[in-house]
Amino acid sequence: xxxxxxxxxxxxxxxxxxxxxxxxxxxxxxxxxxxxxxxxxxxxxxxxxxxxxxxxxxxxxxxxxxxxxxxxxxxxxxxxxxxxxxxxxxxxxxxxxxxxxxxxxxxxxxxxxxxxxxxxxxxxxxxxxxxxxxxxxxxxxxxxxxxxxxxxxxxxxxxxxxxxxxxxxxxxxxxxxxxxxxxxxxxxxxxxxxxxxxxxxxxxxxxxxxxxxxxxxxxxxxxxxxxxxxxxxxxxxxxxxxxxxxxxxxxxxxxxxxxxxxxxxxxxxxxxxxxxxxxxxxxxxxxxxxxxxxxxxxxxxxxxxxxx
Numbered sequence: 001x002x003x004x005x006x007x008x009x010x011x012x013x014x015x016x017x018x019x020x021x022x023x024x025x026x027x028x029x030x031x032x033x034x035x036x037x038x039x040x041x042x043x044x045x046x047x048x049x050x051x052x053x054x055x056x057x058x059x060x061x062x063x064x065x066x067x068x069x070x071x072x073x074x075x076x077x078x079x080x081x082x083x084x085x086x087x088x089x090x091x092x093x094x095x096x097x098x099x100x101x102x103x104x105x106x107x108x109x110x111x112x113x114x115x116x117x118x119x120x121x122x123x124x125x126x127x128x129x130x131x132x133x134x135x136x137x138x139x140x141x142x143x144x145x146x147x148x149x150x151x152x153x154x155x156x157x158x159x160x161x162x163x164x165x166x167x168x169x170x171x172x173x174x175x176x177x178x179x180x181x182x183x184x185x186x187x188x189x190x191x192x193x194x195x196x197x198x199x200x201x202x203x204x205x206x207x208x209x210x211x212x213x214x215x216x217x218x219x220x221x222x223x224x225x226x227x228x229x230x231x232x233x234x235x236x237x238x239x240x241x242x243x244x245x246x247x248x249x250x251x252x253x254x255x256x257x258x259x260x261x262x263x264x265x266x267x268x269x270x271x272x273x274x275x276x277x278x279x280x281x282x283x284x285x286x287x288x289x290x291x292x293x294x295x296x297x298x299x300x301x302x303x304x305x306x307x308x
Contacts, residue, residue, distance in 0.1 A: 038243035045237030066280040067221035071230035077291050078213045083242045093198045099180050104239040107202040115231050118214045123224045133270055136215050140267030148260035219266045253303050258294025
C-alpha cells in the first residue's frame with residue numbers, strides 16, 4: 001500500500017487541500033490568532049493524526065501503526081521544545097502577532113519539502129549501508145547528552161546565521177516592515193523586507209531541528225511512508241500548537257531533559273539492536289512515559305519567579 005503511487009498522490013492531495021483551506025479560507029486575512037482558535041486547530045490536527053494512525057493500523061498492520069504513533073510523538077515533542085526558538089526569533093525581530101501565522105505557514109511548507117528530501121536520502125543510505133545504523137545511534141546519544149547539558153537555553157544570534165549574513169550582503173533589505181509582505185518594489189528595485197529575513201531564519205533553524213528529529217524517526221522506522229507521514233502530521237499542527245502554547249512554554253522547563261532521554265534511549269536501542277530486540281510497543285511506552293513525566297515534573301516543580 002505505502003509504495004503505491006496513487007496512495008502517495010492521494011496523501012499529497014489531502015495535505016495540499018488542507019494547506020489551501022488554511023491559507024485561502026480560514027487565514028486569508030492577517031490577524032492575531034487567539035487561544036480558542038489555536039486550541040481548536042490543535043485538536044483538529046491531533047484528531048486527524050489519530051484517524052490516519054487508525055487507517056494505517058487497518059491497512060498496513062499493527063507494527064507500522066505503532067511506528068507511526070511513536071514517530072509522531074517524537075516529532076511532536078521535539079517540535080514543542082523548538083517552538084521556544086520560534087518565540088525568541090519573533091521577539092528578537094519584533095514581529096507583530098498578526099504576521100506570525102504567515103511566517104510559520106510558509107516556513108512549514110519549506111520544512112515539508114526539506115524533510116522529504118532528508119527522509120528519502122537518509123532511508124536510501126541506511127538501506128544500502130548497514131553500518132550507518134550504529135553511527136546514527138551514536139549521533140542520537142550524543143545529541144541527547146548535548147541537549148541535556150545545554151539546560152534548554154537556545155541562543156538566537158541572527159548576525160551569526162550564515163544565510164542571513166549572505167542575504168544582508170547580496171540583497172537590499174528595507175529598514176522596516178512593509179505590512180505582511182516579504183518583498184516590495186521601490187524605484188523599480190526589488191527589496192526584501194525584515195519579514196523575509198525572519199522567514200529565512202525560521203527555515204534555517206528548522207534544518208537544525210531536522211538534524212535531530214529525522215534521525216530519531218528513522219531509528220524508529222525505515223519505512224519512508226511512515227516516517228514522512230508522521231513528520232507531516234506533526235508539522236502541520238505545529239503552527240496552532242505554537243499559538244496555543246506561546247504563553248505557556250516556559251512552564252515546561254523540564255521538557256528538554258525528557259527529550260534528551262528519549263534521544264539517548266532511541267540511540268541506545270540502535271546501538272544494541274544486533275543483540276537485543278526492543279519491541280515497538282515498549283519503545284512507544286518509554287517515549288510516552290518520558291514525555292509525560294517531564295511535563296508533570298515541570299508542573300509540580302515550577303521555576304522560581306526570578307529564574308522565569
